[in-house]
Amino acid sequence: MSEDKKESLNFIEQIVEEDIKNGKHNGRVLTRFPPEPNGYLHIGHCKAISISFGIAQKYNGATNLRFDDTNPTTEDTEYVESIKKDIQWLGYQWQGEPLYASDYFGKLYGFAVKLIEKGLAYVDDSTPEEIAAMKGTPSIPGTNSTYKSRSVAENLQLFEDMKNGVYADGSKVLRANVDMTSPNMLMRDPIIYRIKKESHHRTGDTWCIYPMYDFAHGQSDSIEEITHSLCSLEFIHHRPLYEWFIDKLEIFPSKQYEFARMNVEYMITSKRKLLKLVQDKYVTGWDDPRMPTVSGMRRKGYPPMAIRNFCDKAGVAKRENTIEISLLESCVREELNKTALRTMVVLDPVKVVITNYPEGQSEKLQAENNPEDATAGHREITFGREIYIEREDFMENAPPKYFRMTPGSDVRLKHAYILHCTGVDKDENGEVSTIYATYYSNSRSGEDVSGIKPKGTLHWVSATESKPCEVRMYDRLFTVADPTGDDDVDFLTYYNQNSLTVIPTALMESNQDTPKVGIQYQFLRHGYFCVDVDSNEDKPIFNLTVGLKDSFAKEMKK
RNA sequence: UGACCCAUGGUGUAAUGGUAACACUCCGGUUUUUGGUACCGUCAUUCUAGGUUCGAGUCCUAGUGGGUCAACCA
Numbered sequence: 001m002s003e004d005k006k007e008s009l010n011f012i013e014q015i016v017e018e019d020i021k022n023g024k025h026n027g028r029v030l031t032r033f034p035p036e037p038n039g040y041l042h043i044g045h046c047k048a049i050s051i052s053f054g055i056a057q058k059y060n061g062a063t064n065l066r067f068d069d070t071n072p073t074t075e076d077t078e079y080v081e082s083i084k085k086d087i088q089w090l091g092y093q094w095q096g097e098p099l100y101a102s103d104y105f106g107k108l109y110g111f112a113v114k115l116i117e118k119g120l121a122y123v124d125d126s127t128p129e130e131i132a133a134m135k136g137t138p139s140i141p142g143t144n145s146t147y148k149s150r151s152v153a154e155n156l157q158l159f160e161d162m163k164n165g166v167y168a169d170g171s172k173v174l175r176a177n178v179d180m181t182s183p184n185m186l187m188r189d190p191i192i193y194r195i196k197k198e199s200h201h202r203t204g205d206t207w208c209i210y211p212m213y214d215f216a217h218g219q220s221d222s223i224e225e226i227t228h229s230l231c232s233l234e235f236i237h238h239r240p241l242y243e244w245f246i247d248k249l250e251i252f253p254s255k256q257y258e259f260a261r262m263n264v265e266y267m268i269t270s271k272r273k274l275l276k277l278v279q280d281k282y283v284t285g286w287d288d289p290r291m292p293t294v295s296g297m298r299r300k301g302y303p304p305m306a307i308r309n310f311c312d313k314a315g316v317a318k319r320e321n322t323i324e325i326s327l328l329e330s331c332v333r334e335e336l337n338k339t340a341l342r343t344m345v346v347l348d349p350v351k352v353v354i355t356n357y358p359e360g361q362s363e364k365l366q367a368e369n370n371p372e373d374a375t376a377g378h379r380e381i382t383f384g385r386e387i388y389i390e391r392e393d394f395m396e397n398a399p400p401k402y403f404r405m406t407p408g409s410d411v412r413l414k415h416a417y418i419l420h421c422t423g424v425d426k427d428e429n430g431e432v433s434t435i436y437a438t439y440y441s442n443s444r445s446g447e448d449v450s451g452i453k454p455k456g457t458l459h460w461v462s463a464t465e466s467k468p469c470e471v472r473m474y475d476r477l478f479t480v481a482d483p484t485g486d487d488d489v490d491f492l493t494y495y496n497q498n499s500l501t502v503i504p505t506a507l508m509e510s511n512q513d514t515p516k517v518g519i520q521y522q523f524l525r526h527g528y529f530c531v532d533v534d535s536n537e538d539k540p541i542f543n544l545t546v547g548l549k550d551s552f553a554k555e556m557k558k
Numbered sequence: 559u560g561a562c563c564c565a566u567g568g569u570g571u572a573a574u575g576g577u578a579a580c581a582c583u584c585c586g587g588u589u590u591u592u593g594g595u596a597c598c599g600u601c602a603u604u605c606u607a608g609g610u611u612c613g614a615g616u617c618c619u620a621g622u623g624g625g626u627c628a629a630c631c632a
Binding site for chain 2: 009142
């Protein structure tokens with residue numbers, strides 16, 4: 001396992017290694033992943049998960065899963081379950097039981113009291129509008145609230161009354177006493193507790209005051225003795241506050257580090273916009289294979305390891321970035337190439353009659369299940385006088401570099417014989433209805449002594465031994481790489497009307513077992529497909545995971 | 559009219575003051591009974607201008623460009 005080349009570290013790994021070297025926290029590494037249970041995990045979360053869990057794993061540490069559930073109005077247990085499932089599916093395991101910021105409501109309340117006692121927090125009766133007005137703007141300093149000068153005793157009493165439900169929602173807040181003139185807006189006496197007489201998904205009606213993010217997150221980290229609290233760049237302005245609370249409260253000094261979140265072409269991560277897609281039926285649900293959600297990618301057939309490798313290869317840094325979707329697809333293909341079972345499926349069938357093959361006769365042929373994996377074994381497929389091939393694999397008047405079937409030329413049938421195309425029937429619309437060919441009986445796969453070397457090889461299915469299936473072809477959800485890049489254009493105008501094409505009448509080999517949900521196939525010469533949850537015994541349904549690279553298509557575009 | 563973060567090929571990420579690396583894409587080629595896979599090759603004087611140094615992508619200053627911050631959201 002030793003590398004002769006020194007491994008390069010990202011900036012977080014450098015910090016961690018430096019800390020370990022210096023014996024900080026006795027070399028202990030504890031990270032955390034802190035989702036708010038108010039939505040489904042998506043590709044952006046995968047990145048955050050891969051960083052926080054990955055760092056811990058690399059340095060023999062651990063990661064806490066902590067639900068940041070400080071806002072009862074938006075949060076729900078339903079999301080808790082899906083988040084847990086998605087993390088595990090990705091292949092990560094948190095330390096111990098899942099944790100909740102709400103577990104710390106009691107301690108957080110105590111912290112607030114301590115701050116008040118130190119004269120570092122006060123109850124403010126101002127309206128939201130007044131508080132906003134007093135905040136100033138980034139370039140204009142804020143002004144002090146008249147309530148800022150209340151006595152410690154009065155604040156203590158008022159805060160306790162807030163907790164006891166004496167006051168109406170929104171009538172009072174507890175604010176940290178920091179600095180209204182700070183150039184950092186977050187330091188201008190941030191609100192740390194608000195009154196919300198609402199039931200919490202875990203604490204029920206125990207509390208009617210709830211801490212704000214800034215007063216919950218850092219302290220929760222500290223309570224759990226998190227050593228490295230990794231988050232995205234937009235929290236960078238929160239760091240001084242994070243440290244201020246820890247410092248004033250004199251509690252465990254967790255440290256926050258920020259990295260740039262990952263953007264991916266053709267994918268959006270805005271909760272609001274994702275919800276819009278679902279509600280307005282642009283997609284069939286949160287797990288629609290076109291969605292950038294973990295459940296969507298899972299249903300599309302992306303292997304968890306591919307997603308992990310992708311996050312890894314995308315790297316970690318502090319600058320804005322947009323990763324090309326081709327990197328993700330490359331990771332998916334890399335994974336599936338090793339594992340997917342090969343099979344032949346004809347999406348748009350046209351019949352071929354092999355005129356010199358005896359009527360009523362058939363034979364069994366051996367086909368390898370995966371050329372990349374000798375242990376995957378073989379299967380039998382049936383060959384006979386009539387077969388189906390892909391309509392696009394035939395051209396009556398072919399260009400020079402067309403290696404497929406065309407009258408007068410030879411082409412190989414995968415796992416079978418070489419065919420010589422002799423003619424074609426057309427219907428009244430001029431559409432090819434039947435192709436005629438002869439076969440070279442001495443060209444059987446594996447024992448070919450014909451000496452013929454066709455340039456092309458086609459996939460096919462037997463006319464008698466194939467069965468119909470539905471195939472769902474997916475394309476990018478949007479027509480442009482960055483659908484949310486322009487504030488003046490609704491991202492839905494870039495919705496790709498052709499993002500889903502259903503092929504109800506494809507033909508698959510009938511020799512194999514009934515496809516089970518979760519099994520990954522490679523449809524030869526097409527791409528990787530997985531069995532969809534809608535699939536059943538009578539009607540197998542496949543989802544396109546990702547197409548094979550297609551250098552022929554590229555050639556044709558020129 | 560303030561503060562903070564950032565700047566390396568088409569896209570990302572490295573190079574930790576000693577002469578630009580890796581991956582993906584692209585283009586070209588070899589192998590191939592998947593136009594797949596595998597393999598090989600081409601593609602950058604590191605935003606600009608000064609400065610420090612024997613030596614700067616790396617350190618300093620200024621500029622330019624991009625991003626972020628004013629929810630009783632997280």
